[in-house]
Amino acid sequence: MITVENLHKHFGGIHAVDGASLTIAGGSITGLIGPNGAGKTTLFNVIAGVYKPTSGRVLLDGEDITGLPPHDLFAKGMLRTFQIAHEFSSLTVRENLMMVPPDQPGEALWSAWFHPSAVRAREEEVRARADEVIEFLEIAHVADERAGNLSGGQKKLLELGRTMMVDAKIVFLDEVGAGVNRTLLNTIGDAILRLNRERGYTFCMIEHDMEFIARLCDPVIVMAEGTVLAEGTAAQVQSDERVIEAYLGTGLKNKATA
Amino acid sequence: MMDILNTLALLGNYLIVPGITYGCQLALGALGITLIYGILRFSNFAHGETMAFGTMTVILLTWAMQSVGISLGPLPTALLALPFGIAATVLLLLITDRYVYKFYRQQRSTPVIYLIASIGVMFLYNGLIRFVIGPDDRQFNDGTRFIMKAREFKEMTGLREGLAIKSSQGITLIVTILLVIALFWFLNRTRAGKSMRAYSDNEDLALLSGIDPDRVVMIAWILTAALATIAGTLYGLDKSFKPFTYLQILLPIFAAAIVGGLGSPVGAIAGGFVIAFSEVAVTFAYRKVFGYMGYEVDGLMQLLSTDYKFAVSFAILVIVLLVKPTGLFSGKSY
Ligand SMILES: Nc1ncnc2c1ncn2[C@@H]1O[C@H](COP(=O)(O)OP(=O)(O)O)[C@@H](O)[C@H]1O
Ligand SMILES: [Mg+2]
Numbered sequence: 001m002i003t004v005e006n007l008h009k010h011f012g013g014i015h016a017v018d019g020a021s022l023t024i025a026g027g028s029i030t031g032l033i034g035p036n037g038a039g040k041t042t043l044f045n046v047i048a049g050v051y052k053p054t055s056g057r058v059l060l061d062g063e064d065i066t067g068l069p070p071h072d073l074f075a076k077g078m079l080r081t082f083q084i085a086h087e088f089s090s091l092t093v094r095e096n097l098m099m100v101p102p103d104q105p106g107e108a109l110w111s112a113w114f115h116p117s118a119v120r121a122r123e124e125e126v127r128a129r130a131d132e133v134i135e136f137l138e139i140a141h142v143a144d145e146r147a148g149n150l151s152g153g154q155k156k157l158l159e160l161g162r163t164m165m166v167d168a169k170i171v172f173l174d175e176v177g178a179g180v181n182r183t184l185l186n187t188i189g190d191a192i193l194r195l196n197r198e199r200g201y202t203f204c205m206i207e208h209d210m211e212f213i214a215r216l217c218d219p220v221i222v223m224a225e226g227t228v229l230a231e232g233t234a235a236q237v238q239s240d241e242r243v244i245e246a247y248l249g250t251g252l253k254n255k256a257t258a
Numbered sequence: 259m260m261d262i263l264n265t266l267a268l269l270g271n272y273l274i275v276p277g278i279t280y281g282c283q284l285a286l287g288a289l290g291i292t293l294i295y296g297i298l299r300f301s302n303f304a305h306g307e308t309m310a311f312g313t314m315t316v317i318l319l320t321w322a323m324q325s326v327g328i329s330l331g332p333l334p335t336a337l338l339a340l341p342f343g344i345a346a347t348v349l350l351l352l353i354t355d356r357y358v359y360k361f362y363r364q365q366r367s368t369p370v371i372y373l374i375a376s377i378g379v380m381f382l383y384n385g386l387i388r389f390v391i392g393p394d395d396r397q398f399n400d401g402t403r404f405i406m407k408a409r410e411f412k413e414m415t416g417l418r419e420g421l422a423i424k425s426s427q428g429i430t431l432i433v434t435i436l437l438v439i440a441l442f443w444f445l446n447r448t449r450a451g452k453s454m455r456a457y458s459d460n461e462d463l464a465l466l467s468g469i470d471p472d473r474v475v476m477i478a479w480i481l482t483a484a485l486a487t488i489a490g491t492l493y494g495l496d497k498s499f500k501p502f503t504y505l506q507i508l509l510p511i512f513a514a515a516i517v518g519g520l521g522s523p524v525g526a527i528a529g530g531f532v533i534a535f536s537e538v539a540v541t542f543a544y545r546k547v548f549g550y551m552g553y554e555v556d557g558l559m560q561l562l563s564t565d566y567k568f569a570v571s572f573a574i575l576v577i578v579l580l581v582k583p584t585g586l587f588s589g590k591s592y
Contacts, residue, residue: 048466070465079466086463088456099456102468106449109477123449166468 089148312487519585
């Protein structure tokens, strides 16, 4: 589904991503782990079109999507969430969700004034979908709350909810589990599994909680110093000598911080 | 008792009525500034000239209508010309965006670069306006002059002080109220308005949603053109049209937008009235007020000569930036 070929992203002298190659198989829930500063978030940002890579390619179903802006990638069904949750803080949770689907006629002034019935019909459709998502994620009690007032965990759920408002192909989750309590984490995990099984979403997720990863992810890719270090099941990578070494910090000396 | 009523009439005539009118005009101007700041994230220095351009087209159309005998009876013909003036201004702003700001958007330029570009645009508009209509003073207010004349008020109440309300003042208030209601309805209730708020709130996220950034920017310019043309025309009806005054009014308008909190529409309106009333109150001659209170005083008892009225905006601006730099209604999210 996604193929990354020899990707480099340098910030001045810092080689944040330094020759990473990997594939994410369609239908999988691929985990991406690695010590802090390994370049995981940067890799996501390059794939998601936030940064142009210094060199290398990204393919989506064989099509070269390197450097396409986020907006175009969204249209192709590639969605992402942020390590630090993003939301439209002054809009309600339901309004946040309703913002996601593209091509709503109500957005054009012309049709808003001259085709109100078409606008209303589409809006009802989007609202129904938002209500479905709200029910799926069990957040009905905060549906009309301003998103800015949500707890950190609820914002992460909302991020996941956003991906459900369109028919996504692949979703990149950057630490959805970070700073989320156990109960909410289980809700998020269940939602990810159900989306994967029932709707065929492919996921690629950066995560630190090994228990959470072991429950959801197969395969797991390990990054360190901007490259892929190992790949396998959660159990395999956890017992891999090189991975243990990388996490212990030995051999993680200054190469990346020239 | 009579003295108190006379004082009230005096204050109403010279302070409250002009303050409300001027506050409306500044509020509408500041809304245009704040809207562009919220969406495109720069301070648009060309906004005063945009107001002048809109007003100029309204004046030209008013003259054309007058020459073929079209009129609105007691109302100024300019109101009839207004929609066409707005359309022309929308066109001007969209062309400007296409050939100036769009380039900087694609370059992902910093706000300072936009700001400097907008100063260039300001000079361009300024030249265009002087070329078309010249730098002179223009009167274009036909229709009845007064809703209530000072003499009528005196006869009606038997007071010594008159209270006059000009038609242009009544029109300013009514148009502003209608426009503000329409604007807030648009921002809070429609999909297009919510897209704008969302975009202003979190641009990164908006780009990863179904929000079309080009469309949001376009709508922001359309709203700005409408607000600028209406604000400019109301100001021109109330005073008179002179291109230079629209350059001067930029300072109080910016002060209003910043005092209210850049990016906050509610703040822009509040800021407009804060600036307007301060300016009017500081330049008002209080001698007669003292007279009614039983103190005979020499001199005008004016805190500041009218010539320096723009210093008031400046002073308030400095105070607000020192005390609460984000403005009264900290902005950026509607
Ligand atoms: N915008 C940036 N500018 C400069 N350096 C950056 C930038 N983003 C990330 N880095 C650096 O790149 C390296 C990898 O960071 P990141 O991708 O956030 O790692 P991870 O998500 O795996 O913790 C770090 O050394 C970080 O300081
Ligand atoms: Mg990270």
